[in-house]
Amino acid sequence: MILVTGSSGQIGTELVPYLRERYGRNEIISSDITDPTGTQTGYIKLDVTDRESLERAIEKYKITDIFHLAGILSAKGEKDPDLAYRVNLNGTYNVLEAAKRHSIDRVIIPSTIGVFGPETPRTGVPSITVLRPRTMYGITKVAAELLAQYYFEKFGLDVRSLRYPGIIxxxxxxxxxxxxxxxxxxxxxxxxxxxxxxxxxxxxxPMMYMPDALRALVDLYEAKSEQLKIRNGYNVQxxxxxxxxxxxxxxxxxxxxxxxxxxxxxxxxxxxxxxSIDSSDAAKEWGFKFxxxxxxxxxxxxxxxxxxxxxxxxxxx
Ligand SMILES: NC(=O)c1ccc[n+]([C@@H]2O[C@H](COP(=O)([O-])OP(=O)(O)OC[C@H]3O[C@@H](n4cnc5c(N)ncnc54)[C@H](O)[C@@H]3O)[C@@H](O)[C@H]2O)c1
Missing domain, CATH: 3.90.25 (UDP-galactose 4-epimerase; domain 1)
Incomplete structure:
Protein backbone atom coordinates (compact mmCIF):
# COMPACT_ATOMS: atom_id res chain seq x y z
CA MET A 1 0.00 0.00 0.00
CA ILE A 2 1.39 3.40 -1.02
CA LEU A 3 0.96 6.54 1.11
CA VAL A 4 1.15 9.93 -0.65
CA THR A 5 1.68 12.93 1.65
CA GLY A 6 0.75 16.45 0.52
CA SER A 7 -1.53 14.89 -2.07
CA SER A 8 -3.78 17.94 -2.59
CA GLY A 9 -1.02 20.09 -4.11
CA GLN A 10 -0.01 20.77 -7.69
CA ILE A 11 1.84 17.46 -8.11
CA GLY A 12 -0.23 15.24 -5.79
CA THR A 13 -3.48 16.15 -7.57
CA GLU A 14 -2.13 14.43 -10.68
CA LEU A 15 0.21 11.87 -9.12
CA VAL A 16 -2.53 10.13 -7.09
CA PRO A 17 -4.75 9.25 -10.11
CA TYR A 18 -1.62 8.29 -12.04
CA LEU A 19 -0.54 5.87 -9.28
CA ARG A 20 -4.10 4.51 -8.91
CA GLU A 21 -4.27 3.84 -12.63
CA ARG A 22 -0.92 2.07 -12.56
CA TYR A 23 -1.05 0.08 -9.31
CA GLY A 24 -4.79 -0.19 -8.57
CA ARG A 25 -7.44 2.08 -7.06
CA ASN A 26 -7.26 0.56 -3.61
CA GLU A 27 -3.48 0.51 -3.38
CA ILE A 28 -3.04 4.24 -2.73
CA ILE A 29 -3.81 6.27 0.41
CA SER A 30 -3.70 9.99 -0.33
CA SER A 31 -3.24 12.44 2.53
CA ASP A 32 -2.91 16.13 3.23
CA ILE A 33 -3.36 18.54 6.11
CA THR A 34 -7.00 19.38 5.38
CA ASP A 35 -10.14 17.46 6.34
CA PRO A 36 -11.51 15.06 3.72
CA THR A 37 -14.36 16.38 1.58
CA GLY A 38 -17.41 14.19 1.02
CA THR A 39 -16.27 13.17 -2.47
CA GLN A 40 -12.71 12.04 -1.67
CA THR A 41 -12.11 8.29 -1.44
CA GLY A 42 -8.94 6.71 -0.08
CA TYR A 43 -7.98 10.04 1.49
CA ILE A 44 -6.97 10.74 5.11
CA LYS A 45 -6.08 13.91 6.96
CA LEU A 46 -2.41 13.67 7.93
CA ASP A 47 -0.06 16.39 9.19
CA VAL A 48 3.53 15.30 8.53
CA THR A 49 4.79 17.37 11.46
CA ASP A 50 2.88 14.97 13.76
CA ARG A 51 5.02 11.82 13.92
CA GLU A 52 2.57 9.83 16.04
CA SER A 53 -0.26 10.28 13.53
CA LEU A 54 2.09 9.39 10.73
CA GLU A 55 3.13 6.16 12.43
CA ARG A 56 -0.47 5.31 13.28
CA ALA A 57 -1.46 5.75 9.62
CA ILE A 58 1.45 3.57 8.47
CA GLU A 59 0.32 0.79 10.81
CA LYS A 60 -3.40 1.14 10.20
CA TYR A 61 -3.16 1.09 6.40
CA LYS A 62 -0.22 -1.34 6.22
CA ILE A 63 1.83 1.16 4.24
CA THR A 64 4.81 -0.30 2.36
CA ASP A 65 5.90 2.72 0.26
CA ILE A 66 5.71 6.50 0.66
CA PHE A 67 5.68 9.33 -1.86
CA HIS A 68 6.45 12.32 0.36
CA LEU A 69 5.15 15.46 -1.38
CA ALA A 70 4.07 17.56 1.60
CA GLY A 71 6.00 20.79 1.69
CA ILE A 72 6.04 24.58 1.76
CA LEU A 73 7.44 25.88 -1.53
CA SER A 74 9.90 28.70 -2.20
CA ALA A 75 7.71 31.82 -2.39
CA LYS A 76 5.42 30.79 0.48
CA GLY A 77 8.48 29.69 2.47
CA GLU A 78 10.00 33.18 2.25
CA LYS A 79 6.73 34.62 3.59
CA ASP A 80 6.71 32.12 6.48
CA PRO A 81 10.20 30.63 7.04
CA ASP A 82 9.19 29.11 10.38
CA LEU A 83 6.40 27.08 8.76
CA ALA A 84 8.76 26.04 5.93
CA TYR A 85 11.29 24.82 8.48
CA ARG A 86 8.72 22.81 10.43
CA VAL A 87 7.01 21.19 7.45
CA ASN A 88 9.99 20.66 5.14
CA LEU A 89 12.62 19.71 7.66
CA ASN A 90 10.79 18.28 10.67
CA GLY A 91 8.14 16.74 8.39
CA THR A 92 10.73 15.01 6.22
CA TYR A 93 12.64 13.85 9.29
CA ASN A 94 9.38 12.36 10.64
CA VAL A 95 8.71 10.57 7.35
CA LEU A 96 12.24 9.10 7.25
CA GLU A 97 12.22 8.10 10.90
CA ALA A 98 8.74 6.53 10.67
CA ALA A 99 9.79 4.75 7.46
CA LYS A 100 12.86 3.32 9.17
CA ARG A 101 10.91 2.15 12.22
CA HIS A 102 8.21 0.50 10.11
CA SER A 103 10.59 -1.05 7.56
CA ILE A 104 9.05 0.82 4.62
CA ASP A 105 10.27 -0.55 1.27
CA ARG A 106 10.78 2.71 -0.66
CA VAL A 107 10.49 6.42 0.15
CA ILE A 108 10.31 8.86 -2.76
CA ILE A 109 11.00 12.52 -2.02
CA PRO A 110 10.96 15.16 -4.76
CA SER A 111 13.66 17.76 -4.24
CA THR A 112 14.07 20.95 -6.24
CA ILE A 113 16.30 23.36 -8.13
CA GLY A 114 15.77 25.49 -5.00
CA VAL A 115 18.71 23.60 -3.44
CA PHE A 116 21.09 25.55 -5.68
CA GLY A 117 22.44 29.00 -4.93
CA PRO A 118 24.48 31.82 -6.41
CA GLU A 119 27.74 29.86 -6.17
CA THR A 120 26.30 26.94 -8.21
CA PRO A 121 27.34 26.98 -11.90
CA ARG A 122 24.73 28.90 -13.97
CA THR A 123 24.20 26.37 -16.76
CA GLY A 124 24.31 22.61 -17.27
CA VAL A 125 24.55 22.02 -13.50
CA PRO A 126 25.57 18.42 -12.65
CA SER A 127 23.74 16.47 -9.90
CA ILE A 128 26.73 16.68 -7.58
CA THR A 129 27.62 20.36 -7.19
CA VAL A 130 27.77 23.31 -4.79
CA LEU A 131 24.56 23.56 -2.70
CA ARG A 132 24.45 26.91 -0.90
CA PRO A 133 20.81 28.10 -1.24
CA ARG A 134 19.67 31.43 0.20
CA THR A 135 15.98 30.63 0.83
CA MET A 136 14.48 28.73 3.76
CA TYR A 137 12.91 26.39 1.18
CA GLY A 138 16.31 25.64 -0.34
CA ILE A 139 18.02 25.24 3.02
CA THR A 140 15.39 22.77 4.27
CA LYS A 141 15.44 20.85 0.98
CA VAL A 142 19.26 20.51 1.08
CA ALA A 143 18.96 19.20 4.63
CA ALA A 144 16.20 16.79 3.49
CA GLU A 145 18.43 15.56 0.64
CA LEU A 146 21.32 14.94 3.02
CA LEU A 147 19.01 13.15 5.46
CA ALA A 148 17.78 10.95 2.60
CA GLN A 149 21.34 9.96 1.80
CA TYR A 150 22.10 9.44 5.51
CA TYR A 151 19.11 7.14 6.05
CA PHE A 152 20.11 5.14 2.99
CA GLU A 153 23.76 4.76 3.97
CA LYS A 154 23.32 4.37 7.72
CA PHE A 155 20.06 2.41 7.96
CA GLY A 156 19.64 0.86 4.50
CA LEU A 157 16.32 2.71 3.96
CA ASP A 158 15.64 2.80 0.21
CA VAL A 159 15.15 6.57 -0.23
CA ARG A 160 15.05 8.02 -3.76
CA SER A 161 14.95 11.62 -4.82
CA LEU A 162 15.01 13.81 -7.90
CA ARG A 163 15.32 17.55 -8.21
CA TYR A 164 12.35 18.90 -10.10
CA PRO A 165 12.65 22.12 -12.05
CA GLY A 166 9.53 24.34 -12.33
CA ILE A 167 6.55 22.11 -13.17
CA ILE A 168 4.02 23.30 -15.76
CA PRO A 206 14.73 25.04 -16.01
CA MET A 207 11.21 23.58 -16.41
CA MET A 208 9.24 20.50 -17.43
CA TYR A 209 5.63 19.48 -18.19
CA MET A 210 3.58 17.50 -15.66
CA PRO A 211 3.18 14.24 -17.66
CA ASP A 212 6.98 14.01 -17.88
CA ALA A 213 7.35 14.91 -14.20
CA LEU A 214 4.95 12.10 -13.19
CA ARG A 215 6.61 9.54 -15.40
CA ALA A 216 10.05 10.52 -14.08
CA LEU A 217 8.96 10.02 -10.47
CA VAL A 218 7.44 6.62 -11.21
CA ASP A 219 10.44 5.52 -13.32
CA LEU A 220 12.69 6.41 -10.40
CA TYR A 221 10.36 4.52 -8.03
CA GLU A 222 10.41 1.42 -10.23
CA ALA A 223 14.15 1.43 -10.92
CA LYS A 224 16.25 -1.37 -9.41
CA SER A 225 17.88 -0.12 -6.22
CA GLU A 226 21.36 -1.18 -7.30
CA GLN A 227 21.12 1.05 -10.42
CA LEU A 228 20.88 4.18 -8.27
CA LYS A 229 24.19 5.73 -7.26
CA ILE A 230 22.79 9.10 -6.17
CA ARG A 231 20.44 9.14 -3.18
CA ASN A 232 20.15 12.82 -2.37
CA GLY A 233 18.74 14.02 -5.71
CA TYR A 234 18.98 13.46 -9.48
CA ASN A 235 18.72 16.59 -11.62
CA VAL A 236 15.93 16.45 -14.23
CA GLN A 237 14.69 19.06 -16.70
CA SER A 276 19.68 24.97 -16.78
CA ILE A 277 20.58 21.66 -15.17
CA ASP A 278 22.11 18.48 -16.55
CA SER A 279 19.82 15.41 -16.44
CA SER A 280 22.43 12.94 -17.74
CA ASP A 281 22.89 11.01 -14.45
CA ALA A 282 19.13 10.37 -14.34
CA ALA A 283 19.15 9.34 -18.02
CA LYS A 284 22.07 6.96 -17.53
CA GLU A 285 21.04 5.35 -14.24
CA TRP A 286 17.25 4.99 -14.55
CA GLY A 287 16.38 6.00 -18.09
CA PHE A 288 14.98 9.51 -17.54
CA LYS A 289 13.52 11.01 -20.73
CA PHE A 290 10.84 13.52 -21.63
N1 LIG B 1 5.62 22.22 -8.30
C1 LIG B 1 6.88 22.46 -8.59
O1 LIG B 1 7.17 23.23 -9.52
C2 LIG B 1 7.97 21.78 -7.80
C3 LIG B 1 9.29 21.98 -8.22
C4 LIG B 1 10.32 21.39 -7.50
C5 LIG B 1 10.03 20.57 -6.42
N2 LIG B 1 8.74 20.37 -6.03
C6 LIG B 1 8.52 19.51 -4.84
O2 LIG B 1 7.43 18.64 -5.05
C7 LIG B 1 6.70 18.45 -3.83
C8 LIG B 1 5.23 18.75 -4.06
O3 LIG B 1 5.12 20.06 -4.57
P1 LIG B 1 3.76 20.71 -5.09
O4 LIG B 1 4.12 21.56 -6.24
O5 LIG B 1 2.71 19.69 -5.23
O6 LIG B 1 3.48 21.69 -3.85
P2 LIG B 1 2.10 22.35 -3.38
O7 LIG B 1 2.44 23.55 -2.57
O8 LIG B 1 1.18 22.52 -4.54
O9 LIG B 1 1.54 21.19 -2.45
C9 LIG B 1 2.11 20.85 -1.21
C10 LIG B 1 1.04 20.21 -0.36
O10 LIG B 1 1.59 19.97 0.95
C11 LIG B 1 0.54 20.15 1.87
N3 LIG B 1 1.07 20.40 3.21
C12 LIG B 1 1.58 21.53 3.72
N4 LIG B 1 1.91 21.36 5.01
C13 LIG B 1 1.59 20.07 5.32
C14 LIG B 1 1.70 19.30 6.49
N5 LIG B 1 2.20 19.80 7.63
N6 LIG B 1 1.30 18.00 6.44
C15 LIG B 1 0.79 17.47 5.30
N7 LIG B 1 0.65 18.17 4.16
C16 LIG B 1 1.06 19.46 4.18
C17 LIG B 1 -0.23 21.37 1.34
O11 LIG B 1 -1.54 21.42 1.89
C18 LIG B 1 -0.21 21.10 -0.17
O12 LIG B 1 -1.37 20.43 -0.60
C19 LIG B 1 7.37 19.36 -2.78
O13 LIG B 1 8.23 18.58 -2.01
C20 LIG B 1 8.18 20.33 -3.62
O14 LIG B 1 9.33 20.73 -2.93
C21 LIG B 1 7.71 20.97 -6.70
Whole structure:
Protein backbone atom coordinates (compact mmCIF):
# COMPACT_ATOMS: atom_id res chain seq x y z
CA MET A 1 0.00 0.00 0.00
CA ILE A 2 1.39 3.40 -1.02
CA LEU A 3 0.96 6.54 1.11
CA VAL A 4 1.15 9.93 -0.65
CA THR A 5 1.68 12.93 1.65
CA GLY A 6 0.75 16.45 0.52
CA SER A 7 -1.53 14.89 -2.07
CA SER A 8 -3.78 17.94 -2.59
CA GLY A 9 -1.02 20.09 -4.11
CA GLN A 10 -0.01 20.77 -7.69
CA ILE A 11 1.84 17.46 -8.11
CA GLY A 12 -0.23 15.24 -5.79
CA THR A 13 -3.48 16.15 -7.57
CA GLU A 14 -2.13 14.43 -10.68
CA LEU A 15 0.21 11.87 -9.12
CA VAL A 16 -2.53 10.13 -7.09
CA PRO A 17 -4.75 9.25 -10.11
CA TYR A 18 -1.62 8.29 -12.04
CA LEU A 19 -0.54 5.87 -9.28
CA ARG A 20 -4.10 4.51 -8.91
CA GLU A 21 -4.27 3.84 -12.63
CA ARG A 22 -0.92 2.07 -12.56
CA TYR A 23 -1.05 0.08 -9.31
CA GLY A 24 -4.79 -0.19 -8.57
CA ARG A 25 -7.44 2.08 -7.06
CA ASN A 26 -7.26 0.56 -3.61
CA GLU A 27 -3.48 0.51 -3.38
CA ILE A 28 -3.04 4.24 -2.73
CA ILE A 29 -3.81 6.27 0.41
CA SER A 30 -3.70 9.99 -0.33
CA SER A 31 -3.24 12.44 2.53
CA ASP A 32 -2.91 16.13 3.23
CA ILE A 33 -3.36 18.54 6.11
CA THR A 34 -7.00 19.38 5.38
CA ASP A 35 -10.14 17.46 6.34
CA PRO A 36 -11.51 15.06 3.72
CA THR A 37 -14.36 16.38 1.58
CA GLY A 38 -17.41 14.19 1.02
CA THR A 39 -16.27 13.17 -2.47
CA GLN A 40 -12.71 12.04 -1.67
CA THR A 41 -12.11 8.29 -1.44
CA GLY A 42 -8.94 6.71 -0.08
CA TYR A 43 -7.98 10.04 1.49
CA ILE A 44 -6.97 10.74 5.11
CA LYS A 45 -6.08 13.91 6.96
CA LEU A 46 -2.41 13.67 7.93
CA ASP A 47 -0.06 16.39 9.19
CA VAL A 48 3.53 15.30 8.53
CA THR A 49 4.79 17.37 11.46
CA ASP A 50 2.88 14.97 13.76
CA ARG A 51 5.02 11.82 13.92
CA GLU A 52 2.57 9.83 16.04
CA SER A 53 -0.26 10.28 13.53
CA LEU A 54 2.09 9.39 10.73
CA GLU A 55 3.13 6.16 12.43
CA ARG A 56 -0.47 5.31 13.28
CA ALA A 57 -1.46 5.75 9.62
CA ILE A 58 1.45 3.57 8.47
CA GLU A 59 0.32 0.79 10.81
CA LYS A 60 -3.40 1.14 10.20
CA TYR A 61 -3.16 1.09 6.40
CA LYS A 62 -0.22 -1.34 6.22
CA ILE A 63 1.83 1.16 4.24
CA THR A 64 4.81 -0.30 2.36
CA ASP A 65 5.90 2.72 0.26
CA ILE A 66 5.71 6.50 0.66
CA PHE A 67 5.68 9.33 -1.86
CA HIS A 68 6.45 12.32 0.36
CA LEU A 69 5.15 15.46 -1.38
CA ALA A 70 4.07 17.56 1.60
CA GLY A 71 6.00 20.79 1.69
CA ILE A 72 6.04 24.58 1.76
CA LEU A 73 7.44 25.88 -1.53
CA SER A 74 9.90 28.70 -2.20
CA ALA A 75 7.71 31.82 -2.39
CA LYS A 76 5.42 30.79 0.48
CA GLY A 77 8.48 29.69 2.47
CA GLU A 78 10.00 33.18 2.25
CA LYS A 79 6.73 34.62 3.59
CA ASP A 80 6.71 32.12 6.48
CA PRO A 81 10.20 30.63 7.04
CA ASP A 82 9.19 29.11 10.38
CA LEU A 83 6.40 27.08 8.76
CA ALA A 84 8.76 26.04 5.93
CA TYR A 85 11.29 24.82 8.48
CA ARG A 86 8.72 22.81 10.43
CA VAL A 87 7.01 21.19 7.45
CA ASN A 88 9.99 20.66 5.14
CA LEU A 89 12.62 19.71 7.66
CA ASN A 90 10.79 18.28 10.67
CA GLY A 91 8.14 16.74 8.39
CA THR A 92 10.73 15.01 6.22
CA TYR A 93 12.64 13.85 9.29
CA ASN A 94 9.38 12.36 10.64
CA VAL A 95 8.71 10.57 7.35
CA LEU A 96 12.24 9.10 7.25
CA GLU A 97 12.22 8.10 10.90
CA ALA A 98 8.74 6.53 10.67
CA ALA A 99 9.79 4.75 7.46
CA LYS A 100 12.86 3.32 9.17
CA ARG A 101 10.91 2.15 12.22
CA HIS A 102 8.21 0.50 10.11
CA SER A 103 10.59 -1.05 7.56
CA ILE A 104 9.05 0.82 4.62
CA ASP A 105 10.27 -0.55 1.27
CA ARG A 106 10.78 2.71 -0.66
CA VAL A 107 10.49 6.42 0.15
CA ILE A 108 10.31 8.86 -2.76
CA ILE A 109 11.00 12.52 -2.02
CA PRO A 110 10.96 15.16 -4.76
CA SER A 111 13.66 17.76 -4.24
CA THR A 112 14.07 20.95 -6.24
CA ILE A 113 16.30 23.36 -8.13
CA GLY A 114 15.77 25.49 -5.00
CA VAL A 115 18.71 23.60 -3.44
CA PHE A 116 21.09 25.55 -5.68
CA GLY A 117 22.44 29.00 -4.93
CA PRO A 118 24.48 31.82 -6.41
CA GLU A 119 27.74 29.86 -6.17
CA THR A 120 26.30 26.94 -8.21
CA PRO A 121 27.34 26.98 -11.90
CA ARG A 122 24.73 28.90 -13.97
CA THR A 123 24.20 26.37 -16.76
CA GLY A 124 24.31 22.61 -17.27
CA VAL A 125 24.55 22.02 -13.50
CA PRO A 126 25.57 18.42 -12.65
CA SER A 127 23.74 16.47 -9.90
CA ILE A 128 26.73 16.68 -7.58
CA THR A 129 27.62 20.36 -7.19
CA VAL A 130 27.77 23.31 -4.79
CA LEU A 131 24.56 23.56 -2.70
CA ARG A 132 24.45 26.91 -0.90
CA PRO A 133 20.81 28.10 -1.24
CA ARG A 134 19.67 31.43 0.20
CA THR A 135 15.98 30.63 0.83
CA MET A 136 14.48 28.73 3.76
CA TYR A 137 12.91 26.39 1.18
CA GLY A 138 16.31 25.64 -0.34
CA ILE A 139 18.02 25.24 3.02
CA THR A 140 15.39 22.77 4.27
CA LYS A 141 15.44 20.85 0.98
CA VAL A 142 19.26 20.51 1.08
CA ALA A 143 18.96 19.20 4.63
CA ALA A 144 16.20 16.79 3.49
CA GLU A 145 18.43 15.56 0.64
CA LEU A 146 21.32 14.94 3.02
CA LEU A 147 19.01 13.15 5.46
CA ALA A 148 17.78 10.95 2.60
CA GLN A 149 21.34 9.96 1.80
CA TYR A 150 22.10 9.44 5.51
CA TYR A 151 19.11 7.14 6.05
CA PHE A 152 20.11 5.14 2.99
CA GLU A 153 23.76 4.76 3.97
CA LYS A 154 23.32 4.37 7.72
CA PHE A 155 20.06 2.41 7.96
CA GLY A 156 19.64 0.86 4.50
CA LEU A 157 16.32 2.71 3.96
CA ASP A 158 15.64 2.80 0.21
CA VAL A 159 15.15 6.57 -0.23
CA ARG A 160 15.05 8.02 -3.76
CA SER A 161 14.95 11.62 -4.82
CA LEU A 162 15.01 13.81 -7.90
CA ARG A 163 15.32 17.55 -8.21
CA TYR A 164 12.35 18.90 -10.10
CA PRO A 165 12.65 22.12 -12.05
CA GLY A 166 9.53 24.34 -12.33
CA ILE A 167 6.55 22.11 -13.17
CA ILE A 168 4.02 23.30 -15.76
CA UNK A 169 0.50 21.85 -15.44
CA UNK A 170 -3.18 22.73 -15.85
CA UNK A 171 -5.09 20.71 -13.24
CA UNK A 172 -4.23 22.28 -9.87
CA UNK A 173 -3.09 25.90 -10.01
CA UNK A 174 0.20 26.32 -8.13
CA UNK A 175 0.30 29.14 -5.61
CA UNK A 176 3.47 28.79 -3.61
CA UNK A 177 6.49 28.62 -5.92
CA UNK A 178 8.80 30.94 -7.84
CA UNK A 179 8.19 29.23 -11.20
CA UNK A 180 4.36 29.51 -10.94
CA UNK A 181 4.36 32.29 -13.57
CA UNK A 182 4.87 29.62 -16.24
CA UNK A 183 1.40 28.24 -15.37
CA UNK A 184 -0.35 31.51 -14.45
CA UNK A 185 0.60 33.12 -17.78
CA UNK A 186 -1.58 30.62 -19.68
CA UNK A 187 -4.72 31.43 -17.66
CA UNK A 188 -4.19 35.16 -18.24
CA UNK A 189 -3.37 34.65 -21.93
CA UNK A 190 -6.52 32.58 -22.54
CA UNK A 191 -8.87 34.63 -20.37
CA UNK A 192 -7.64 38.22 -20.60
CA UNK A 193 -4.93 38.30 -23.31
CA UNK A 194 -2.77 40.29 -20.90
CA UNK A 195 -0.31 39.27 -18.18
CA UNK A 196 1.98 41.07 -15.73
CA UNK A 197 4.98 38.88 -14.98
CA UNK A 198 6.71 39.00 -11.58
CA UNK A 199 10.02 37.81 -13.02
CA UNK A 200 12.37 39.78 -15.29
CA UNK A 201 11.82 39.18 -18.99
CA UNK A 202 15.24 37.48 -19.32
CA UNK A 203 15.07 35.28 -16.18
CA UNK A 204 15.90 31.86 -17.63
CA UNK A 205 14.89 28.83 -15.52
CA PRO A 206 14.73 25.04 -16.01
CA MET A 207 11.21 23.58 -16.41
CA MET A 208 9.24 20.50 -17.43
CA TYR A 209 5.63 19.48 -18.19
CA MET A 210 3.58 17.50 -15.66
CA PRO A 211 3.18 14.24 -17.66
CA ASP A 212 6.98 14.01 -17.88
CA ALA A 213 7.35 14.91 -14.20
CA LEU A 214 4.95 12.10 -13.19
CA ARG A 215 6.61 9.54 -15.40
CA ALA A 216 10.05 10.52 -14.08
CA LEU A 217 8.96 10.02 -10.47
CA VAL A 218 7.44 6.62 -11.21
CA ASP A 219 10.44 5.52 -13.32
CA LEU A 220 12.69 6.41 -10.40
CA TYR A 221 10.36 4.52 -8.03
CA GLU A 222 10.41 1.42 -10.23
CA ALA A 223 14.15 1.43 -10.92
CA LYS A 224 16.25 -1.37 -9.41
CA SER A 225 17.88 -0.12 -6.22
CA GLU A 226 21.36 -1.18 -7.30
CA GLN A 227 21.12 1.05 -10.42
CA LEU A 228 20.88 4.18 -8.27
CA LYS A 229 24.19 5.73 -7.26
CA ILE A 230 22.79 9.10 -6.17
CA ARG A 231 20.44 9.14 -3.18
CA ASN A 232 20.15 12.82 -2.37
CA GLY A 233 18.74 14.02 -5.71
CA TYR A 234 18.98 13.46 -9.48
CA ASN A 235 18.72 16.59 -11.62
CA VAL A 236 15.93 16.45 -14.23
CA GLN A 237 14.69 19.06 -16.70
CA UNK A 238 13.05 19.07 -20.14
CA UNK A 239 13.92 22.61 -21.27
CA UNK A 240 14.78 26.05 -19.98
CA UNK A 241 13.31 29.35 -21.14
CA UNK A 242 12.81 33.00 -20.18
CA UNK A 243 9.40 34.66 -19.63
CA UNK A 244 9.95 36.56 -22.90
CA UNK A 245 10.55 33.31 -24.81
CA UNK A 246 7.44 31.71 -23.28
CA UNK A 247 5.46 34.84 -24.13
CA UNK A 248 6.72 34.52 -27.74
CA UNK A 249 5.48 30.91 -27.97
CA UNK A 250 2.05 31.78 -26.54
CA UNK A 251 1.57 34.86 -28.70
CA UNK A 252 2.28 32.78 -31.81
CA UNK A 253 -0.92 30.94 -30.82
CA UNK A 254 -3.07 33.67 -29.20
CA UNK A 255 -3.50 36.85 -31.25
CA UNK A 256 -3.06 40.13 -29.43
CA UNK A 257 -1.65 38.65 -26.18
CA UNK A 258 0.33 41.33 -24.29
CA UNK A 259 2.79 41.12 -21.41
CA UNK A 260 4.55 43.55 -19.10
CA UNK A 261 7.10 42.94 -16.35
CA UNK A 262 7.02 43.99 -12.70
CA UNK A 263 9.70 41.90 -10.95
CA UNK A 264 9.09 41.32 -7.22
CA UNK A 265 10.80 39.34 -4.43
CA UNK A 266 10.29 36.13 -6.41
CA UNK A 267 12.67 37.40 -9.07
CA UNK A 268 15.24 37.76 -6.27
CA UNK A 269 14.74 34.07 -5.43
CA UNK A 270 14.98 33.02 -9.10
CA UNK A 271 18.17 35.06 -9.52
CA UNK A 272 19.95 32.62 -7.17
CA UNK A 273 18.91 29.55 -9.21
CA UNK A 274 20.68 28.16 -12.29
CA UNK A 275 19.42 28.65 -15.84
CA SER A 276 19.68 24.97 -16.78
CA ILE A 277 20.58 21.66 -15.17
CA ASP A 278 22.11 18.48 -16.55
CA SER A 279 19.82 15.41 -16.44
CA SER A 280 22.43 12.94 -17.74
CA ASP A 281 22.89 11.01 -14.45
CA ALA A 282 19.13 10.37 -14.34
CA ALA A 283 19.15 9.34 -18.02
CA LYS A 284 22.07 6.96 -17.53
CA GLU A 285 21.04 5.35 -14.24
CA TRP A 286 17.25 4.99 -14.55
CA GLY A 287 16.38 6.00 -18.09
CA PHE A 288 14.98 9.51 -17.54
CA LYS A 289 13.52 11.01 -20.73
CA PHE A 290 10.84 13.52 -21.63
CA UNK A 291 8.16 13.62 -24.34
CA UNK A 292 7.08 17.25 -24.19
CA UNK A 293 9.31 19.94 -25.70
CA UNK A 294 8.24 23.55 -25.20
CA UNK A 295 6.04 23.76 -28.34
CA UNK A 296 4.17 20.58 -27.44
CA UNK A 297 3.75 21.83 -23.85
CA UNK A 298 2.36 25.20 -24.98
CA UNK A 299 -0.11 23.55 -27.41
CA UNK A 300 -1.35 21.16 -24.72
CA UNK A 301 -1.62 23.86 -22.02
CA UNK A 302 -3.64 26.20 -24.25
CA UNK A 303 -5.97 23.40 -25.29
CA UNK A 304 -6.68 22.22 -21.74
CA UNK A 305 -6.93 25.64 -20.12
CA UNK A 306 -9.32 26.82 -22.84
CA UNK A 307 -11.47 23.76 -22.19
CA UNK A 308 -11.32 24.37 -18.44
CA UNK A 309 -12.34 28.01 -18.84
CA UNK A 310 -14.95 27.17 -21.45
CA UNK A 311 -13.33 29.36 -24.12
CA UNK A 312 -13.46 28.05 -27.68
CA UNK A 313 -10.51 27.67 -30.08
CA UNK A 314 -11.98 30.43 -32.34
CA UNK A 315 -10.69 32.91 -29.80
CA UNK A 316 -7.13 32.16 -30.89
CA UNK A 317 -4.81 32.85 -33.78
N1 LIG B 1 5.62 22.22 -8.30
C1 LIG B 1 6.88 22.46 -8.59
O1 LIG B 1 7.17 23.23 -9.52
C2 LIG B 1 7.97 21.78 -7.80
C3 LIG B 1 9.29 21.98 -8.22
C4 LIG B 1 10.32 21.39 -7.50
C5 LIG B 1 10.03 20.57 -6.42
N2 LIG B 1 8.74 20.37 -6.03
C6 LIG B 1 8.52 19.51 -4.84
O2 LIG B 1 7.43 18.64 -5.05
C7 LIG B 1 6.70 18.45 -3.83
C8 LIG B 1 5.23 18.75 -4.06
O3 LIG B 1 5.12 20.06 -4.57
P1 LIG B 1 3.76 20.71 -5.09
O4 LIG B 1 4.12 21.56 -6.24
O5 LIG B 1 2.71 19.69 -5.23
O6 LIG B 1 3.48 21.69 -3.85
P2 LIG B 1 2.10 22.35 -3.38
O7 LIG B 1 2.44 23.55 -2.57
O8 LIG B 1 1.18 22.52 -4.54
O9 LIG B 1 1.54 21.19 -2.45
C9 LIG B 1 2.11 20.85 -1.21
C10 LIG B 1 1.04 20.21 -0.36
O10 LIG B 1 1.59 19.97 0.95
C11 LIG B 1 0.54 20.15 1.87
N3 LIG B 1 1.07 20.40 3.21
C12 LIG B 1 1.58 21.53 3.72
N4 LIG B 1 1.91 21.36 5.01
C13 LIG B 1 1.59 20.07 5.32
C14 LIG B 1 1.70 19.30 6.49
N5 LIG B 1 2.20 19.80 7.63
N6 LIG B 1 1.30 18.00 6.44
C15 LIG B 1 0.79 17.47 5.30
N7 LIG B 1 0.65 18.17 4.16
C16 LIG B 1 1.06 19.46 4.18
C17 LIG B 1 -0.23 21.37 1.34
O11 LIG B 1 -1.54 21.42 1.89
C18 LIG B 1 -0.21 21.10 -0.17
O12 LIG B 1 -1.37 20.43 -0.60
C19 LIG B 1 7.37 19.36 -2.78
O13 LIG B 1 8.23 18.58 -2.01
C20 LIG B 1 8.18 20.33 -3.62
O14 LIG B 1 9.33 20.73 -2.93
C21 LIG B 1 7.71 20.97 -6.70
Missing amino acids: SYMAEPTAGTTDYAVEIFYYAVRLKRYTCYLRRDRRL AYSFTPEELYGKISERINGFEIDYRPDYRDGIAATWPE DYDLDKTVDDMIEHISEKLGISGKHFA
